[in-house]
Amino acid sequence: MHPFDPFFKNPHLATLAGNFWKRPQSELRWPVEPVLYQTEPGVQVLVHAQAAESPKGEVILIHGLEGSSDSGYARSMAHATLERGWTTHRFNMRGCGGTEALSLMSYHAGQTSDLLHVVQERHRLSGLPVFIVGYSLGANVTLKLAGELSEQARGLIAGVVSVSSPIDLGICATAIGEPRNFLYQNRFVGRLKERIRKKNQLSPEVYTLEHLPKVKSIVDFDDYYTSQLFGFGSAANYFRTQSSNQFLEHIRVPALVLTAKDDPLVPFQIYDHPALRQNPAIAFAPVEHGGHLGFIARSGPRFWLDQVVLDWMEQQAR
Numbered sequence: 001m002h003p004f005d006p007f008f009k010n011p012h013l014a015t016l017a018g019n020f021w022k023r024p025q026s027e028l029r030w031p032v033e034p035v036l037y038q039t040e041p042g043v044q045v046l047v048h049a050q051a052a053e054s055p056k057g058e059v060i061l062i063h064g065l066e067g068s069s070d071s072g073y074a075r076s077m078a079h080a081t082l083e084r085g086w087t088t089h090r091f092n093m094r095g096c097g098g099t100e101a102l103s104l105m106s107y108h109a110g111q112t113s114d115l116l117h118v119v120q121e122r123h124r125l126s127g128l129p130v131f132i133v134g135y136s137l138g139a140n141v142t143l144k145l146a147g148e149l150s151e152q153a154r155g156l157i158a159g160v161v162s163v164s165s166p167i168d169l170g171i172c173a174t175a176i177g178e179p180r181n182f183l184y185q186n187r188f189v190g191r192l193k194e195r196i197r198k199k200n201q202l203s204p205e206v207y208t209l210e211h212l213p214k215v216k217s218i219v220d221f222d223d224y225y226t227s228q229l230f231g232f233g234s235a236a237n238y239f240r241t242q243s244s245n246q247f248l249e250h251i252r253v254p255a256l257v258l259t260a261k262d263d264p265l266v267p268f269q270i271y272d273h274p275a276l277r278q279n280p281a282i283a284f285a286p287v288e289h290g291g292h293l294g295f296i297a298r299s300g301p302r303f304w305l306d307q308v309v310l311d312w313m314e315q316q317a318r
Contacts, residue, residue: 001308006289007298011262014291015184021296023072023303026050026079026088035089036102039117044102047118048090050078055087057129057158057317058122062115063090064136064164064293066191068097073135073163073293073305080306084314087126091118093138100198104206108226109137109169110242112145119145119157129158131313135293136266139165140244146255147247159254159316161309164263164293167248168270170239173218175267184265184292185217192221248275248282254316255282256309260290283312 008014030050038044047060048069059081061074068074069090078088092099093107094114100106107114115132122130134142139162146153146160166172176185193215199207211224222235232238257276261268268286276284285308287295295305 001285004287004304005297005299007296009289011264011291014289014294017296018294019072023075024079026082030082037118037121039114042104045094045114046092046097046099050082051087052082052085055128056085058087058126060089060091060132062134062138062141064138065188068092076303077306080310084310101202104203108230109140110144112141112148115141115145123156129317131159133161133309135163139163140167143244144247146253147250150250151252153253157253161256163258164266166266167243167245169243171270172266176265177217177219181264188218189215189221196225245273248273249279251279251281253281256312257282257284259286261286261288263292265292
């Protein structure tokens with residue numbers, strides 16, 4: 001793996017830079033095709049597809065909490081994959097990317113069925129190797145899916161990549177609530193509350209507003225909304241059952257797990273997991289700096305992460 005020379009060694013500056021850094025506009029060279037996949041009755045998800053000429057394979061990118069196919073990391077990765085000859089699909093989880101009206105229920109950190117449906121469709125339609133690259137919450141979904149499928153993933157998924165994954169949702173939700181992370185928590189909570197307001201306009205009988213004033217943190221939101229809407233009962237049970245750490249030992253396809261040791265939202269201690277050392281399918285690649293999804297390089301390719309992921313994918317595809 002090419003060494004990472006971080007532009008910022010401060011984890012908060014790295015995180016903010018990763019969010020706001022200008023990304024290349026791949027759509028100027030590769031037209032974007034919006035594709036709707038009906039993953040189950042009454043549920044559609046939006047995927048933005050861009051086709052490479054004579055593609056080597058297909059890459060599905062899945063965003064993080066309150067992100068979308070327009071998130072910066074997805075945009076730069078799409079540009080990099082297309083340049084190197086991979087057809088790319090930027091996947092929007094339920095209700096994301098302006099698709100609130102396409103399904104009654106929204107998404108959660110362990111919801112793998114929609115992603116599996118799109119993977120199966122892409123495999124059926126193209127027959128090319130399919131890789132999944134997940135970011136943050138989307139990385140938890142990616143690892144959980146690979147572990148759930150276990151041996152069945154072979155022949156369907158060529159490999160998976162996890163970037164800055166909160167593999168222990170409970171510890172990470174608590175970390176986001178620390179005073180030093182108030183900017184991130186306020187942003188996430190504000191967006192999650194706005195999502196409930198939008199869904200309330202569409203389905204007031206399901207998405208009630210009565211608990212919104214009580215929601216001050218991610219844990220509060222998951223206690224009052226996520227856990228109730230999806231039948232988990234409590235945030236603690238939601239975190240326990242949907243964290244990908246309990247699925248890592250079952251992964252049987254190549255998996256690259258990338259994280260920064262200084263990630264302010266994903267404490268590095270959660271990666272002290274036996275499967276990351278003992279499962280031969282998993283390549284664990286921590287770096288010293290990078291914050292949360294903030295892998296902006298001072299030297300070498302500016303978007304270091306994209307090139308590292310592509311180099312690894314192409315090794316697996318040989």
